[in-house]
Amino acid sequence: MELDFRVLDPRDATLDPDVVRGWVRGATRGFHLPLVDDDRADLYARRYAADSALMRGAWLPAGSFGAGPEPVATLASWPGEVNTGSGLVDVRMITDVTVSPAQRRQGLASRMIGDELADAARAGFPLAALTVTEGGIYRRFGFGPATFRARVEVDVSARFSVEHPDDVGLAQEGRVGRCVIMPPVEMWPVVDDVFRRWHTVTRGSVSRHAGYQDIATGAIDWETQKPVDTLRGAVHLDADDRPDGFVLWTHSGWENPVGVLTVTDMVALSSSASLGLWEFLAGIDLTQKVTSYVSPDDRLRWAVSDPRTVKQTALDDLLWLRVLDVPATLTSRPWYGDGEVLVGVRDRLGFTDGTWRVVVRDSDVEVTRTDAAAQVQADVSTLGSLVLGGVSVETLAVTGRLRGDATAVRRLASMADGGDVPYCATDF
Structure with a gap:
């Protein structure tokens, strides 16, 4: 059956609203979410329009049994930014990739992702990004896991105490800031501002x-598609009463003997703000345990008197990157040692396939295509994992994801490895 492939622009006032609503229902159906009504579907469309997003879909042909406004496959994308450690770089953000179980194994996802990446490359995006629900799917499209996040459970009973903040000077002067509880609906200007400031200085963050x-x-919970009336929030203020952090959370309720507080979002611009927010959370009544996602190198364990109060329960990938332009991508990230290496990239979709000469001198990098034989070889998905430095060259070499001359591998490691551990605090 020949399907009808279309790209919808929610900013187009001439679009049939029922088709846009159908697309939203098709996407939410793919993630087993509750059925959205017209008002909720229209809200989705307005948010996509605000992001200059495009909504790809495949529909059954008109007149066929089951045809209607809901597509059998979906994909959405919009322009964003990723912090590579050297600055903010344009990236095509991709989400809502779904295929109806009735149309599985017909190449729909491959076609739509391929079309999307081709459009992104033509538009000059050096990178594409997504987050995944299934980790075994997207390497074949050239995406590699680039950031990870740790899930922690923190025992905030009497055992919990912050022994000393990282900034000892502020602690000695007694200027470690304070927290103010606010309704989340009133916090949005602070949340938006603090995140934007954090995004500009945090390797791995996406807009x-x-x-x-x-x-x-x-206003909405993604899983239930309903408002969240249990969401609470607080803002951390620095010594001059300026917001430098925030936290949003829900609580299991006072009848639960465990007393679990779940952090849904927390961003801090300094170690003092981060520890101040943790002390605040630990002081909330009827709370025995706090769960949260944190950076893999989060410092809380080293700041508390009993490190066993901080238990890591999971380490998950979050941001996956796909390189579309090798020179633009590699020149946008930091480098840590001088050297030259010929990197061969395998890309079955053809965007980056070939051999690339990478030369670093005094932290400046030059990347050019060459016909010379590669000294190291990697799939483009491996290159996506290397962009932000979330994995070392040595790790990729010993696991076989990067192969080549041992001397060249060590040289590439001396050039590429280093810097902050990347962390992304944004789901999409």
């Missing part, structure tokens, strides 16, 4: 889509 306002204010 947030317009729908984050609904999430941060409790």
Whole structure:
């Protein structure tokens, strides 16, 4: 059956609203979410329009049994930014990739992702990004896991105490700031401002889509598609009473003997703000345990008197990157040692296939295509994992994801490895 492939622009006032609503219902159906009504579907469309997003879909042909406004496959994308450690770089953000179980194994996802990547490359995006629900799918499209996040459970009973903040000078002067509880709906200007400031200085961070306002204010829960009336929030103020951090959370309720507080979003611009927010959370009544996602190198364990109060329960990938332009991507990230290496890239979609000469001198990098034989070889998905430095060259070499001359591998490691551990605090 020949399907009808279309790209919808929610900013187009001439679009049939029922078709846009059908697309939203098709996407939410793919993630087993509750059926959205017209008002909720229209909200989705407005948020996508605010992000200049495009909504790809495949529909059954008109007149065929089951045809209607809901597509059998979906994909959405919009322009965003990723912090590579050297600055903010344009990236095509991809989400809502779904295929109806009735149309599986017909190449729909391959076609739509391929079309999307081709459009992104033509538009000059050096990178594409997504987050995944299934880790075994997207390497074949050239995406590699680039950031990870740790899930922690923190025992905030009497055992919990912060022994000393990282900034001892501020602690000795007694200027470690304070927290103020606020309704999440009133916090949005602070949440937006603090995140934007954090995003500009945090390797691995990606810009947030317009729908984050609904999430941060409790207007909608993604899984239930309903407002969240249990969401609470607090802002951390620095020594001069300027916001430098925030936290949003829900609580299991006072009847639960465990007393579990779940952090839904927390961003801090300094170690003092981070520890101040943790002390605040630990002081909330009827709370025995706090769960949260943190950076893999989070310092809380080293700041508390009993490190066993901080238990890591999971380490998950979050941001996956796909390189579309090798020179633009590699020149946008930091480098840590001088050297030259010929890197061969295998890309079955053809965007980056070939051998690339990477030369670093005094932290400046030059990347050019060459016909010379490669000294190291990697799939483009491996290159995506290397962009942010979330994995070392040595790790990729010993696991076989990067192969080649041992001397060249060590040289590439001396050039590429280093810098901050990348961390992304944005789901999309």
